[in-house]
Amino acid sequence: MACDGAGSPIRRALVNPRRIVLGSLDGGDLWRVTYPLADGESPAPGEVRAAVAEALDRAAGDVGVLDTREWSGDAVVAESFGSGRVLPAGDAAHRMCPSGGHGMNTGLGDVANLGWKLEAVLRGWAPGTLLDTYTAERRPQTERLVRRRAWHNYRADKAILPDPAPDDPANEEARVAAGDRITATRRTEWCSLGVQLGVHHAHSRPIVPDGTHAPHTPRTSHRR
Numbered sequence: 268m269a270c271d272g273a274g275s276p277i278r279r280a281l282v283n284p285r286r287i288v289l290g291s292l293d294g295g296d297l298w299r300v301t302y303p304l305a306d307g308e309s310p311a312p313g314e315v316r317a318a319v320a321e322a323l324d325r326a327a328g329d330v331g332v333l334d335t336r337e338w339s340g341d342a343v344v345a346e347s348f349g350s351g352r353v354l355p356a357g358d359a360a361h362r363m364c365p366s367g368g369h370g371m372n373t374g375l376g377d378v379a380n381l382g383w384k385l386e387a388v389l390r391g392w393a394p395g396t397l398l399d400t401y402t403a404e405r406r407p408q409t410e411r412l413v414r415r416r417a418w419h420n421y422r423a424d425k426a427i428l429p430d431p432a433p434d435d436p437a438n439e440e441a442r443v444a445a446g447d448r449i450t451a452t453r454r455t456e457w458c459s460l461g462v463q464l465g466v467h468h469a470h471s472r473p474i475v476p477d478g479t480h481a482p483h484t485p486r487t488s489h490r491r
Contacts, residue, residue: 369463
């Protein structure tokens with residue numbers, strides 16, 4: 268599945284023998300590999316090398332491992348983005364699964380929203396109540412990305428389980444169905460500029476209505 272604007276394939280998803288996602292880091296031989304760990308399994312380099320080699324049907328010696336680490340998904344949003352002089356942003360205000368890369372986008376959105384308001388209040392050309400709009404404007408957008416996008420993407424990907432049916436050379440229908448499902452999950456994960464950039468605050472107090480209609484909010488789709 269590719270969404271880099273150039274049509275080049277930059278990511279791969281495999282179903283068997285385990286659900287595994289590969290993302291190219293340099294367009295060549297350097298890849299990031301993500302897969303779920305079984306109970307008791309560790310991300311030790313030797314185990315990762317064996318898992319990747321098995322998925323690619325290669326010898327373990329053909330796979331080099333530069334780094335391994337373990338992570339677990341999360342989906343939490345602070346009830347308020349401000350308490351007195353404390354105004355959290357980024358991971359201090361919300362944590363989400365990395366499915367789609369929305370964490371960095373959301374954190375930068377926080378800073379862009381808060382930065383000019385802090386300057387306005389500190390320089391005296393806006394009242395301190397302007398900072399109250401930070402939570403009112405950013406929390407709904409954050410909730411949308413954390414729960415309706417990042418968490419949705421994570422659950423949709425996790426729902427794809429290994430299935431021996433597509434391995435049968437005669438079962439073309441099973442392979443097509445598996446490919447379509449993988450493509451659908453990758454599309455909602457990586458083709459999401461409308462969600463990332465389509466931010467608007469039509470009902471925020473500092474906004475003066477001029478009759479312009481709010482932009483359409485893309486819906487989350489999940490094809491099973």
